[in-house]
Amino acid sequence: MTTTTTTQLTLGKALNSGLRRALADDDRVVLIGEDIGALGGVFRVTDGLQAEFGETRVIDSPLAESGIIGTAVGLAMRGFRPVCEIQFDGFIYPGFDQIVAQVAKLHYRTRGHVSMPITIRVPYGGGIGAVEHHSESPESYFAHTAGLRVVTCSTPQDAHTMLRQAIASDDPVLFFEPKRRYWAKGEVDEDIADALPLGKARVVREGTQVTLVTYGPLVATAIDAAAAAEDDGVSIELIDLRSLSPIDFDTVEASVRKTGRLVISHEAQQHGGIGAEIAASITERCFNWLEAAPARVTGFDTPYPPASLEEHFLPDLDRMLDTVDRVLGRPNSLSNWEA
Amino acid sequence: MTTTTTTQLTLGKALNSGLRRALADDDRVVLIGEDIGALGGVFRVTDGLQAEFGETRVIDSPLAESGIIGTAVGLAMRGFRPVCEIQFDGFIYPGFDQIVAQVAKLHYRTRGHVSMPITIRVPYGGGIGAVEHHSESPESYFAHTAGLRVVTCSTPQDAHTMLRQAIASDDPVLFFEPKRRYWAKGEVDEDIADALPLGKARVVREGTQVTLVTYGPLVATAIDAAAAAEDDGVSIELIDLRSLSPIDFDTVEASVRKTGRLVISHEAQQHGGIGAEIAASITERCFNWLEAAPARVTGFDTPYPPASLEEHFLPDLDRMLDTVDRVLGRPNSLSNWEA
Amino acid sequence: MLRESVTEHGTADLLEDFVQLLKPDGSRVANPTFDTWVADVTDEQLVSLYEDMVVVRRIDAEATALQRQGELGLWAPLLGQEAAQIGSARALRDDDFIFSSYRENAVAYCRGVALTDLLSMWRGHSHGGWDPYTVNMAVPAIIIGAQALHATGYAMGIKAEAADSVAITYFGDGATSQGDVNEALVFAASFDAPVVFFCQNNQWAISEPVGVQAKRHISERAPGFGIPSMRVDGNDVLAVMAATRIALDRARGGGGPTFIEAVTYRMGPHTTSDDPSRYRTKDELEEWKGKDPITRLEALLESTGALSDEVRARVKAKADAVAGELRQGVISMEDPHPLSVFDNVYAEPHSWLERQKSQYAAYLETFEGDER
Amino acid sequence: MLRESVTEHGTADLLEDFVQLLKPDGSRVANPTFDTWVADVTDEQLVSLYEDMVVVRRIDAEATALQRQGELGLWAPLLGQEAAQIGSARALRDDDFIFSSYRENAVAYCRGVALTDLLSMWRGHSHGGWDPYTVNMAVPAIIIGAQALHATGYAMGIKAEAADSVAITYFGDGATSQGDVNEALVFAASFDAPVVFFCQNNQWAISEPVGVQAKRHISERAPGFGIPSMRVDGNDVLAVMAATRIALDRARGGGGPTFIEAVTYRMGPHTTSDDPSRYRTKDELEEWKGKDPITRLEALLESTGALSDEVRARVKAKADAVAGELRQGVISMEDPHPLSVFDNVYAEPHSWLERQKSQYAAYLETFEGDER
Numbered sequence A, B: 001m002t003t004t005t006t007t008q009l010t011l012g013k014a015l016n017s018g019l020r021r022a023l024a025d026d027d028r029v030v031l032i033g034e035d036i037g038a039l040g041g042v043f044r045v046t047d048g049l050q051a052e053f054g055e056t057r058v059i060d061s062p063l064a065e066s067g068i069i070g071t072a073v074g075l076a077m078r079g080f081r082p083v084c085e086i087q088f089d090g091f092i093y094p095g096f097d098q099i100v101a102q103v104a105k106l107h108y109r110t111r112g113h114v115s116m117p118i119t120i121r122v123p124y125g126g127g128i129g130a131v132e133h134h135s136e137s138p139e140s141y142f143a144h145t146a147g148l149r150v151v152t153c154s155t156p157q158d159a160h161t162m163l164r165q166a167i168a169s170d171d172p173v174l175f176f177e178p179k180r181r182y183w184a185k186g187e188v189d190e191d192i193a194d195a196l197p198l199g200k201a202r203v204v205r206e207g208t209q210v211t212l213v214t215y216g217p218l219v220a221t222a223i224d225a226a227a228a229a230e231d232d233g234v235s236i237e238l239i240d241l242r243s244l245s246p247i248d249f250d251t252v253e254a255s256v257r258k259t260g261r262l263v264i265s266h267e268a269q270q271h272g273g274i275g276a277e278i279a280a281s282i283t284e285r286c287f288n289w290l291e292a293a294p295a296r297v298t299g300f301d302t303p304y305p306p307a308s309l310e311e312h313f314l315p316d317l318d319r320m321l322d323t324v325d326r327v328l329g330r331p332n333s334l335s336n337w338e339a
Numbered sequence C, D: 001m002l003r004e005s006v007t008e009h010g011t012a013d014l015l016e017d018f019v020q021l022l023k024p025d026g027s028r029v030a031n032p033t034f035d036t037w038v039a040d041v042t043d044e045q046l047v048s049l050y051e052d053m054v055v056v057r058r059i060d061a062e063a064t065a066l067q068r069q070g071e072l073g074l075w076a077p078l079l080g081q082e083a084a085q086i087g088s089a090r091a092l093r094d095d096d097f098i099f100s101s102y103r104e105n106a107v108a109y110c111r112g113v114a115l116t117d118l119l120s121m122w123r124g125h126s127h128g129g130w131d132p133y134t135v136n137m138a139v140p141a142i143i144i145g146a147q148a149l150h151a152t153g154y155a156m157g158i159k160a161e162a163a164d165s166v167a168i169t170y171f172g173d174g175a176t177s178q179g180d181v182n183e184a185l186v187f188a189a190s191f192d193a194p195v196v197f198f199c200q201n202n203q204w205a206i207s208e209p210v211g212v213q214a215k216r217h218i219s220e221r222a223p224g225f226g227i228p229s230m231r232v233d234g235n236d237v238l239a240v241m242a243a244t245r246i247a248l249d250r251a252r253g254g255g256g257p258t259f260i261e262a263v264t265y266r267m268g269p270h271t272t273s274d275d276p277s278r279y280r281t282k283d284e285l286e287e288w289k290g291k292d293p294i295t296r297l298e299a300l301l302e303s304t305g306a307l308s309d310e311v312r313a314r315v316k317a318k319a320d321a322v323a324g325e326l327r328q329g330v331i332s333m334e335d336p337h338p339l340s341v342f343d344n345v346y347a348e349p350h351s352w353l354e355r356q357k358s359q360y361a362a363y364l365e366t367f368e369g370d371e372r
């Protein structure tokens, strides 16, 4: 056993150190995106990297997302491992075609001859009081797209580890960064040899009565919710999904077989979101174990609202616990509600 | 009661007559798309319309989908009702940003001051032996997008009626046309005053043991499956969903409360597809009525395959019935399957 | 045979590439073509343009202050771009329609957008805020370049109606790299749409200098699409106004689209969240301060005697009044109702959303009596 | 000041806009600049180019026939575009890398793509078919214009490695309207990428004449992006070869991107599903038949005596042999295994997909013994 040295880092800095390691370890890794050079990105995730690795490795691109992804495809075909930064969630759509029609499909199209080891970093989610297009959660679009892997992190350690794993993967990975957690601190160990693989969920907290599944920015909220529930005598098993494609259903299934109840929470709109898939798949796998229908606590089926309304849109501790009450058959906000 | 005159039309011609009526009834209706003029579209859905209504009403656009949708937004702001044609499902992605960030959100963004009465027609689905990008089912992306309505038709009458309803709607509508059914014939009545509203599902066939929910190209397959099941002594209630956003859950709920079993089928990939949402929502609404977990029969979580493999990818009668057997607890392909 | 560039052909036209009517020191440059387009501008009107610029700069400063004080979530200053925006906006007719980005606060001001409506987006109360049809100006597009297509489509509509109004779209130098802006040029050319493409080249797209987006002058791109272009000093309100009038006149006369590159400078940060010291030098800013759009008009007006102390005082009073109104409007803005999060998603009833709203209403009721 | 267009400046360069070295009647046109780039082409090499063109036309005819006979699902004929494809492809080095659309069958032929691999996509056996790295040519892009960005990115990679190979991308006149192609021009210019943009302007994008996409010559667009361009007779194999060599040479020497518009004509339908009689006249086709790329080279070779009966016979025999091989290859292609639908979605293991595959395998087993 080697001695490990860990550092206290914010999630943003943990990503930065992950990128630095990836650039240092493999000279085929290149970063491309808007304002990632001198500025270090609008969230400073690439801070200092252009100065350290030069303009050929850390590329300030013209202002065009399709261009960023499309040139990354070409770079990948030349043997590079591009890491694209999309400045904010809501700006990924101009690059959507290149992602779903090219990045996702080239391996299949070429019967495996071409790989697309491209990582697409996307700061996502709300809660930072931003203007429109800066708070969205578009992960479901990509999780529905065959050929892509989709992951998201909730801790500095996972941010660091999973980003390096994503870059090392020969598959394209959509890497969603919970932007409101960029400043959250935690211990980070750069020795990731024994880390949990990219596709696996993590049981954050064990419990017996309700399985609460979430990911990214809401994991912290869910940790608080589980603690509050405990005070209230309710035992929640909390799962941080980490990977949205594939989803580690085995871990969720094992938990639900134990608890008999499932609540899923995400910021993204409910209709056709990740929560629907989890509810559907787990119902298929655990029908005879379920004591109640899986329930979802999610963003509403509206566009992401103006900042002054986001506290309503975003699932919070209270809404999570209200839903936990619902699956437990305890009094809750819908007890007397009629459709 | 007025006497109604109906005509035998193919689904494609029923769309054509729907467009002709819409153009004739409202001079703010304009059509825009690639090759929709002299050629009449690659499927001839706009056949003859440019000759009849002129180049200002039926516009051959430059080859750019973002341009088609983006100019439609401007036309809508000027008070027009644009009907965009996307040539094939797989070509909608370059226009994705304009659809999800503009078309879907402008009403919300302007607090209701601006409407987006835009219809986006998309021939979709497989089964025609086409090359890549010509057989996809991208409806889930749009159903997950708040602000859009998403519909699809399965009969010539619905094709005609729903297209006119979509064009008349003040909301943006993604109108998915089951391309392999373009040549299917049926009676069409142009008097649509009493037609089922756009957001409603239709019970195609009543039954008692299993509710089978599908839409678009698979409705015909499901009708055959239900008939075959009947021969086998199994009673299927078949629902043609018609609208994918909103989904008419009330109709599905009522059926499942009766049958206790639900099978959902679509061509689109399973993960995060419409089927997941239906399974999740109906489980929430009908948990105590369900005798088995809702099951899905869908395309695989692969890119749409080359034509010589599409018969495997596409749900067919046999796969539907196998899944019906599964929810009925009868012997089926997974009876002895181990994960 | 190899066309190295459109500027290397050395014709008289191209040598006169950069149009300036008013030098930084306030002196007038004669320009036979452009002068005729502003020959009717009286001293009084010049003072009015001056007032506009002073007022919008003041709006900008006040909004920046409000942001620092936590009253706005964000603000995108236009500092330095007053002439480009005022000169073009004041050239428009009321029935011309504007599609802008997030930085065209001066354009919105000219259009008569209410100050609270202008700021509601930056306070997080709306995503746009105003009724586009009462002011003939769309709410800002944040997705870079998207609005260029909207303007083109709107102009196609104008043409279909055989009306003689014009659509104008504002975007930055960075936006010219987006597919959408280029597609807009294609569509506008193909359909001879009465649209003006007004690019404020303020030298920067956040931290990226214009050289990342374009190796040639931005104005050189449009002609290849079949769209004539002009390159004007964007800090020169007269040159901007003349160019815009030329473009509008072409459009109204059936001449189709025109592209204007207004060469200017973003003197402030990209937004209040930005730190320009990370990517550009003080010297550069100092250099551009010497080309300030307001100073030079002031100098001109002083030289003609049109800028009396009285006028100065009046303008200052107006700016103060507007700033006061702005501050008051922002601070007293009422929070939107929680359930309004569900409003205006659709124009027509939508079954799920009504269900969700009703469920959330039930949820909120559980807190009634709470201090939440 | 108003630049109406890049072609209205009347410089000597631009008057020589359209480069032709070989007239439709087979006579040579002298062109001091371009001639030097093909001065080394021997009669033998000309015969070889002739052979290429005859063979690919024969491939085209055979594939069309196979489609009519139900052996292929679809085919996109290149009929008429042989010179544009052969002239450019034969100018490339083996280590140059090609990103094409669906119509570059002649380019693929030059690259040594196996005939069955070329046709497997059209038979519905694959979405592409070959290993790009063994032939340095990517599989066709069907999404219009997407490949222009891939080529640009690839070229950025070449430059990062300080290698001296070049990326070339083929696309049509219609593709120039797509955002992606324009963004590719932006990126290529900004990064001085060693990439050649080769546009075959075959006058039509399915049913839309090139005038819907562009009001000016397509070649006029690139210079505004800072990319020099050439406009050549695309039915003239020598002019095409010369232009491609010039562009490649610039790229290898660090000169960055070049744009070539090869003016040609799609003599057949868009694809075998298309019916051109709905949108274009017979006269137009007749006119272009007079400019046939093969006829004119034939005429030249006849005039120099290089096209003996023996050579003709040899070329015909080669074409027959290739066509036979093609037909045989297509007909004997083995159907892919049902479970291969799950292969190569991911390069690394993927939990669901393996589950789905295993479930489908179980499903298929229920039919075992059936004739399904």
Ligand SMILES: Cc1ncc(C[n+]2csc(CCOP(=O)(O)OP(=O)(O)O)c2C)c(N)n1
Pocket: A034, A063, A065, A087, A091, A094, C103, C142, C143, C144, C171, C172, C173, C174, C175, C176, C202, C204, C205, C206, C266, C270
């Ligand atoms: C599609 C998209 N990508 C990225 C952004 C983030 N972004 C906002 S402003 C900006 C720079 C815009 O520069 P420019 O077009 O020159 O306008 P300026 O801000 O200088 O007025 C960027 C990259 C965005 N809003 N939209």
Ligand SMILES: Cc1ncc(C[n+]2csc(CCOP(=O)(O)OP(=O)(O)O)c2C)c(N)n1
Pocket: B034, B063, B065, B087, B091, B094, D103, D142, D143, D144, D171, D172, D173, D174, D175, D176, D202, D204, D205, D206, D266, D270
């Ligand atoms: C993004 C996209 N939109 C539409 C299509 C359908 N489509 C296939 S070929 C074609 C015309 C292309 O014309 P051009 O670029 O001139 O190439 P050509 O076919 O003439 O070689 C169209 C519209 C497509 N393949 N991709």
Ligand SMILES: [Mg+2]
Pocket: C172, C173, C174, C200, C201, C202, C203, C204, C205, C206
């Ligand atoms: Mg700028």
Ligand SMILES: [Mg+2]
Pocket: D172, D173, D174, D200, D201, D202, D203, D204, D205, D206
């Ligand atoms: Mg063409």
